[in-house]
Amino acid sequence: MKRARSALAVLAVTATASAAILTGCTPAEDGGDDAAGTLDVVFWNYGPLAEGQYQGAADAFMAANEGVEVSLTPVAGENWGTYYANVATMIASGERPDLMLISTEGAQFVHANGLVQPINGYLESDPGAQELRADVADGLIEFFTVDGDVIALADAWNDMVIWYNTDVFAAAGVEPPSADWTWDEFVDVAARLSSDTDGDGANDTYGFTWASNEIFPGILPWVANAGGNLVSDDVCAPTVDSPEVIEAVSFLNDLIAEGIAPAPMPMSDVFTRFQNGTIAMFGAGRWPNGSFGAAGFTAGDIQLYPTGATYKTVAGGGAYAILSSSEDPDLAWEFQKFTLSDEIQELYVGTPDAPGDLIPSRRSIAAQMSEQGVPPANSELFYAIIDDYPPLVPFPAPPEYSEFEATVLRNLQLIFAGDVSVEAGLAAMQSELEPIVTCE
Incomplete structure (x- = not known):
């Protein structure tokens, strides 16, 4: 683990410098179909199904935003911990991705090392974000809040x-x-x-x-x-x-x-x-x-x-955090917000023949699992747990x-x-x- 620790030290320095440059960022006035630019998204390559799942979100965002290019960077790891260490090493070597897929257990990690740009400003000033926020259980927001900083909006989650x-x-x-x-x-x-x-x-x-x-x-x-x-x-x-x-x-x-x-x-x-x-x-x-x-x-x-x-209830979520190294955090925010759109959330639901493997973070979309007969038979329990069986224990x-x-x-x-x-x-x-x- 010594190599990962030294990489984190380098990463913290570069991230802090980038964060200083981006301190004054506010949401872009233009979004959606008017957005343009490039994004590099890092994700955990946990197995054969991983890339296809994340590529679907990237393709859908590009289709909805002409002129935007989204590239995916897979990073291997036996578990979330080794994935984080490997991302740290990658960025310390000079890579500068815009977003990083994180889980609940990564919130403290990315915050403590100054790797992410909190989204509090976007949540307060973006009406679209406020509407999405109302459809997301409070616990999922709390999972990604550190010292008052909201690290990201969870697009999907799991409970045990x-x-x-x-x-x-x-x-x-x-x-x-x-x-x-x-x-x-x-x-x-x-x-x-x-x-x-x-x-x-x-x-x-x-x-x-x-x-x-x-x-x-x-x-x-x-x-x-x-x-x-x-x-x-x-x-x-x-x-x-x-x-x-x-x-x-x-x-x-x-x-x-x-x-x-x-x-x-x-x-x-x-x-x-x-x-x-x-x-x-x-x-x-x-x-x-x-x-x-x-x-x-x-x-x-x-x-x-x-x-x-x-x-x-033990639960944890996943989110696309905006990295402080991003050269276009406003566009990165549009991508993060897009992962809570009907289009993407319904992909997480899946179908009876091809069920999804994540719980949508939006309550209204998660209800489609049982309404459409998506396995398992008791699927309504997944979201009911966060509403009906408190308290929640974050990872x-x-x-x-x-x-x-x-x-x-x-x-x-x-x-x-x-x-x-x-x-x-x-x-x-x-x-x-x-x-x-x-x-x-």
Whole structure:
């Protein structure tokens, strides 16, 4: 991580200089079809579906704005943290993109390093933005607000739900879960869906699993529903050795020990095993829809996470932040705003045969998922969660996110592999995170 840290230092200097030049920027008087110019948009190239998804938005914007050219720059990364580090390295080498796709966990990162131009001025003076804002849940605005600065308007988001294989449940004679189920009820259901099919004395089909390469669909929903978080509310200190985190990680570790869950695996492997029926449930947002739709898999449905000491909704959004290095921030704002247009938001909805893998940020458009029968069957739950099942827990997002995520995942791997106890592993994680998660 030393290379990424040095790149961030260079990036902060160049971004600060660019921000000084752009301080006086105000929304362009002319927009829409009168806009002209070029934009370079950086996005996370997470897999085969990524570029097509973002190219669609770029093409639509160019079609609506004659004379505008939008180029996409894919940046690889195993997860959001490594993507941010790789973008930092790219920009430090001399690249100057206009917009950067970020997620909730990147808000503190880009703000602390002076990489973005906040959009408060645009929100206050652009009537079109005010209309869009009224159709977006308050929580989605809060996700991208740091110290009063609105980093970007989220165009799409995800909240964490339990996906369950309806065919596996039906074959086992197990009723689908209800919204008010508890941790104990979850364990009972998951145990009934775990079995040893080859007679070797060890289960080879499992009731549940979670992602090893991401925090968001991994331990975080369980930590939140135990009443905890991985960092303090002010994001100035790690809290991974708290009783709540110990309880949640112990709960998951016990699932492995009891043969109810295998060791966590990369999300791509989770998708495969869920579709072939050897995993009955897993945690994620709406994004599995993309893979399931492409494979013609229709046996997935969703439910709330089970309630532990409390129930909290874990959610995070995505947005195109205007970088302070942009030579045309007004045009970049028009692109960001365009991602909340009917045209783009409806692309996120998808169709029954080709369901989208993101939740539209506009409430009125998100309602089309259930109205049009877009899978999963319980799709209305996605937006209902932010309205009907508060409170919201935004993703913990310290500025040094890349190191934070890598440290958490590495220590969790040791715990779930049985190399260290839960308490000792979390204590070691806390010690490693203290110099990383700090406001000093």
